[in-house]
Amino acid sequence: MSQEPRRTARLRVISASLLVALGGLLYGYDTGVISGTLAQIADDYGVSEHGVTAEFITSFILAGAVVGALGASFFARRFGRRVTIMAVASVFVAGVVFCAISPNPYVMMASRFFLGLAVGGSTQTIPTYISELAPKNKRGSYVTFFNIAIGVGILSAALVNFFLRDVEWHWKIVVAAIPAIVLVLGMIPLPESPRWLVSKGEVDTATEVLEWVRPSEKSAKKEIREIEKTRREEQRQAAKSEWSAMLSEKWMRPAIIAGVAVAVFTQITGLEMMIYYTPTLLTHVGLPSDIGLSINVMVGLVYVVMTAIGRFIVDRMGRRTLMLWTLPFAALWIALFGLTLFMGGDHPNIPLMLIFLMLFMVFQAGGIQVVGWLMGSELYPLKIRTSATSLHAMALWGSNLVVTSTALTLVNFLSPGGAMMVYAALNVIAWIVIYYRVPETRGRSLEDIESSLHEGDFLPLERKRLAREGAELH
Numbered sequence: 001m002s003q004e005p006r007r008t009a010r011l012r013v014i015s016a017s018l019l020v021a022l023g024g025l026l027y028g029y030d031t032g033v034i035s036g037t038l039a040q041i042a043d044d045y046g047v048s049e050h051g052v053t054a055e056f057i058t059s060f061i062l063a064g065a066v067v068g069a070l071g072a073s074f075f076a077r078r079f080g081r082r083v084t085i086m087a088v089a090s091v092f093v094a095g096v097v098f099c100a101i102s103p104n105p106y107v108m109m110a111s112r113f114f115l116g117l118a119v120g121g122s123t124q125t126i127p128t129y130i131s132e133l134a135p136k137n138k139r140g141s142y143v144t145f146f147n148i149a150i151g152v153g154i155l156s157a158a159l160v161n162f163f164l165r166d167v168e169w170h171w172k173i174v175v176a177a178i179p180a181i182v183l184v185l186g187m188i189p190l191p192e193s194p195r196w197l198v199s200k201g202e203v204d205t206a207t208e209v210l211e212w213v214r215p216s217e218k219s220a221k222k223e224i225r226e227i228e229k230t231r232r233e234e235q236r237q238a239a240k241s242e243w244s245a246m247l248s249e250k251w252m253r254p255a256i257i258a259g260v261a262v263a264v265f266t267q268i269t270g271l272e273m274m275i276y277y278t279p280t281l282l283t284h285v286g287l288p289s290d291i292g293l294s295i296n297v298m299v300g301l302v303y304v305v306m307t308a309i310g311r312f313i314v315d316r317m318g319r320r321t322l323m324l325w326t327l328p329f330a331a332l333w334i335a336l337f338g339l340t341l342f343m344g345g346d347h348p349n350i351p352l353m354l355i356f357l358m359l360f361m362v363f364q365a366g367g368i369q370v371v372g373w374l375m376g377s378e379l380y381p382l383k384i385r386t387s388a389t390s391l392h393a394m395a396l397w398g399s400n401l402v403v404t405s406t407a408l409t410l411v412n413f414l415s416p417g418g419a420m421m422v423y424a425a426l427n428v429i430a431w432i433v434i435y436y437r438v439p440e441t442r443g444r445s446l447e448d449i450e451s452s453l454h455e456g457d458f459l460p461l462e463r464k465r466l467a468r469e470g471a472e473l474h
Contacts, residue, residue, distance in 0.1 A: 028153020036161020064116020073390030310370030326367025338420025
């Protein structure tokens with residue numbers, strides 16, 4: 001086969017993935033910009049930067065994200081992934097404008113909640129859209145564009161906060177409307193997800209879409225047959241709503257448990273705390289605010305670099321393997337970071353503390369953060385995929401909300417060092433759960449992953465046991 005059709009198809013998928021990944025950039029920027037503007041906002045509103053009101057201003061975007069993830073599932077199921085992404089991008093535009101013109105903390109909380117609807121909606125829909133458009137052998141690296149874009153957004157926010165620290169916070173927030181408008185306009189010529197089209201009976205249109213993003217008509221039609229086969233098997237089962245099926249059909253539960261577990265652990269193992277509160281945390285232990293902002297830039301830079309590296313290895317090393325290798329090191333380095341804070345008191349060893357913090361970021365951002373959204377786009381059966389990815393996003397944002405709304409309280413109650421020890425323990429717990437409950441999905445089609453649920457060999461240790469038994473028989 002000529003390389004030209006293959007190259008053309010690959011470029012089409014990459015272009016579509018990069019465009020929709022702008023939703024990740026918006027998510028990263030809108031959630032990250034608060035870390036450097038919180039002091040300015042609190043000062044303008046006459047509230048404490050370390051108080052409950054500041055925590056609420058920070059965390060209301062996450063409350064909105066939980067609701068947005070749920071609402072996006074309805075729109076994605078009824079109107080398709082593409083239209084939902086366009087709607088989400090429009091909410092991004094309106095949300096940042098509302099935040100920028102908020103006259104008091106209560107309007108700011110409401111505006112942050114509204115903006116959170118877009119954040120949650122984007123994380124429910126965009127990874128799924130990319131996953132359903134991408135070929136199975138490149139699915140991981142393409143979906144990871146979303147993670148990289150999140151990192152770029154976080155880094156952009158940190159850079160803006162550092163270099164433009166004397167600029168009014170209103171302008172730092174409203175600038176995010178520009179990429180949101182680009183996303184709305186860029187989605188207009190893109191196709192709908194072929195798997196959603198098949199679910200609506202539009203097989204011919206789905207075939208045309210796959211022929212556009214696959215190297216040959218033959219490969220596109222083969223994939224359509226696999227999708228149709230899976231769809232027919234689902235239709236033969238009793239007709240239930242997606243949410244009802246998730247609750248009542250036991251064969252789906254291993255996938256739900258695995259996906260939700262990964263979603264929760266991406267949020268509660270320490271990285272999100274660093275993204276939101278690094279400057280606040282470091283000023284808490286006596287560092288000047290300028291140093292806190294510069295370290296926040298380094299946190300964002302490590303996030304981008306490691307998620308970019310993760311994109312190149314996730315389809316080679318595997319999702320489960322990557323998490324199992326990196327989580328123990330993340331636990332180690334954040335524990336040492338905590339010990340440094342304990343031992344340093346009011347005068348911590350800044351170079352040593354910085355080394356431990358950055359090493360933690362390397363293994364967190366290059367490990368579980370790479371695959372958090374990816375696993376959510378791969379594990380769930382087509383029958384419940386829209387609602388299950390919504391549940392995945394809700395679990396992620398719900399746990400993020402808990403972390404963000406309690407982080408400063410935890411630091412005040414246990415001390416910064418004590419809080420870091422809690423996060424170290426959570427990394428260890430994450431490793432144990434992933435070892436027993438999360439399967440490897442590298443190189444497997446979405447239909448193959450679903451078949452393993454039906455056949456009872458979804459869990460990793462069960463697959464190993466059956467493989468051993470098969471080898472003994474031969």
